[in-house]
Amino acid sequence: MPALPASSREWHLVARPHGWPRPEDFALREVPVTEPGEGRILVRNLHFSVDPYMRGRMNDVKSYIPPFQLDRPMDGGAVGEVIASGAEGFAVGDHVLHGLGWREYADVDARQATKVDASLAPLTAYLGVLGMTGLTAYAGLFEVASFKEGDAVFVSGAAGAVGSQVGQMARLKGASRVIGSAGSDEKVKLLVEEYGFDAAFNYKNGPVKEQLAEAAPDGIDVYFDNVGGDHLEAAIASFNVHGRATICGMIAGYNDTEPTPGPRNMAMLIGKRLRLQGILVRDHADLQPRFVREVAGWLNSGELKYNETVVEGVENGVEAFLGVLRGDNTGKMIVSLTR
């Protein structure tokens, strides 16, 4: 077995951000690399994921996922190559998906690792379109929003990892109209020209309520919410009777220091008999086989497209994460450690 590297760099949270995280809230620290123990594998991370939900984990609050600990490595989705194995069934050279991102080398409990096939899809796809974000889109649209053929669908954060898949999946399953919002004119162009949305608008160009009403003159039946705030209020205003919203994320408020006011038009839920339902992707593992089968088919036929924004180097991990909050990414934001 080749000699192991002496050390690995990993990102620690060193202060809890108040509002927008600052670079000094994080530290890149060097730690020794050791042989994996019984039942464990040592993985050289090739790509890791930086996701909006990680902002919530930087706060010391009780939530559906424990907060990051101060002066401990942060974690999250990663794919890499096994470079030493103390676990039956895992060999050097295997590619695995696991939860110890934000570092160069990961000492992983093999029970928490899933082998992935680099010949079937690029490894980064297992973090995005065929991974957690893809399943979020699939489960959120088909299960939680009970999408049906002929629905008019509005998705916010539509050029992001989840949103771009939601819009295309709705189109592929026979939506009558797919509308997206995003934060730049380039992203809006991409939605219409590359992903086949029927209409899209830049939420920074004017009130969301007015732009949505114009883009959806016959109203909407499904809203996939990645943003919250004025987007949710606008969706409620545009909903047809029996509309359904999947509340997936509310990124517009993740750095707020005061509780965000709710939509002012909640009374419309009554007359329109609306349903607003949250989603946690981890509740939908049962959909995984169907999701992979269907999405792999669409990817192979070229009917479903995806983009990634790749930032190179572990040292740029925090900057990549801040970039997701700012909207620097088109599609899934990935940190690659392949150079």
Ligand code: NAP
């Ligand atoms: P993403 O959409 O790829 O990246 C986040 C995007 O949010 C940015 O690119 C930016 O795009 C947009 N954004 C940032 N600030 C905004 C604001 N104030 N108003 C409107 N848009 C803003 O991230 P993702 O991984 O696909 O996640 C999308 C949403 O789903 C997030 O809210 C996330 O928390 C949620 N999520 C939930 C689950 C679950 O199980 N519930 C799972 C995965 C993700 P623009 O340039 O368009 O502003």
